[in-house]
Amino acid sequence: RAAAAGTPGAVARVLERTAAARLREAGPPDGRTAAVAAALARGRPVAEVALSVALSERQLHRLSLDAFGYGPKTLARVLRLVRALDLARAEVPWAEVAARAGYADQAHLAREVKSLAGAPMGALLTSG
Template identity: 45%
Template structure:
């Protein structure tokens, strides 16, 4: 069912499922129009999905955590986007906008982005790119059309039409990749890669090549992201660190601490405190906290 949240006349979020033929690869659309009145800084945490952001009239500056907002995830000077396409990533980034943002976000499983854009997903790993870099001017024309449409339902209908055409013309993921991703997600990243390889009747080398092509990361790196997401869910739920480390597949509590600090730039205690006391925190997919407002 569509979900609509209006915090104030100047803050609107509308979330809906995509057309049935786009599911389960495309998980949801989120339309937003926000006028916060002052700049906002957001920590975007490591995620196991791809995101297409079609911005209508705003710009977002992206920087790497721990780099003083001076570098992007690849180490280059920070970059500013109106629209962007992001693949799966293992580290957090910080996004800053002026306080006014308006557009649509498409959240999808990594293999759905491969099916939609037809580019090897490892080219998007740990990166953010302008959608026109991978899809040409059709993405800019789509964004312009969506911005001109006056209501959300009509926008989502137009987005369905456009994305369905892309998926129908795209390469389509390998069936065994779909199975592999479901198994890995179902185990929260704890399934041994050797077991995954045997289940699919692929060599580990084949598995790694297909993962990098259609999901973006090697199997072990993808599993690491899923374990981290699981650990963060348990942390926010108030579970003790020792229990989290055991349930989420880490060697010990020290290993868990290092992983969270490496991924977010914070210790588990600081991350939990910021999550509980921040002006807002977003659980965007399957209960996973993926966005933390640092400045609002």
């Protein structure tokens, strides 16, 4: 049982519960928070996102920490990973997943997945 606690599926469930709890604590999102998440999900640079919501980069960082638990650059990495996982679950070839999700190549995708999730892409997809 202790080994199962460290599986990618178990880790993902803990992260999901933690994110849901943070959302409940934060209350309803304001328009800026939603705009930030949407812009970063589209791959917009942090400086551009800050400008688009009339915040300095420092203020955007604080807003992001309060709303999501980490800064905007990390949020952008997480959102890109989510995009990649969605594509991979749709059975898109991994090289195409990398290109469509905004990674330089498949090796970059593999490094980012391992860095953010602590497990390779295949393990995340099978732990579902």
